[in-house]
Amino acid sequence: MKHLHLRSVLLIAVAIPTCTPVATAAYLGQEPPPEAGRVERTSDQPGSDAWISREVKARLMGARDVPGSEIHVETRGGMVSLSGQVGSQAEADRMVTAARAVDGVISVDDSGLIIGEPSN
DSSP, X not given: OHHHHHHHHHHHHHHHHHHHHHHHXXXXXXXXOOOTTOOOOOTTSTTSHHHHHHHHHHHHHHSTTOOGGGEXXXXXXXXXXXXXXXXXXXXXXXXXXXXXXXXXXXEEEEEEEEESOOOO
């Protein structure tokens, strides 16, 4: 009987430490740690997608002869997509150049830009 009780105690002593961190993290509502090699980026950090989108939009708004307020900017993994109406190919090219100049931009997709004046 003592051997059975001792085995039960040893089994519980071995099992509890392996379960406790998972239960504690779940109880506290914490997310699991990020995967190795993965960099967590918040929107305030240079190079994050939100930061890149804001910087591209700011450059488009500040550029002459570029209708930045009418252009939608979306960034995923450093890849910027521009969409909206532009008056000419030259405007579209200036937008792409301005977007590429932002730190952290890997590529710029301008396939969403519609060239030409909007029809009424």
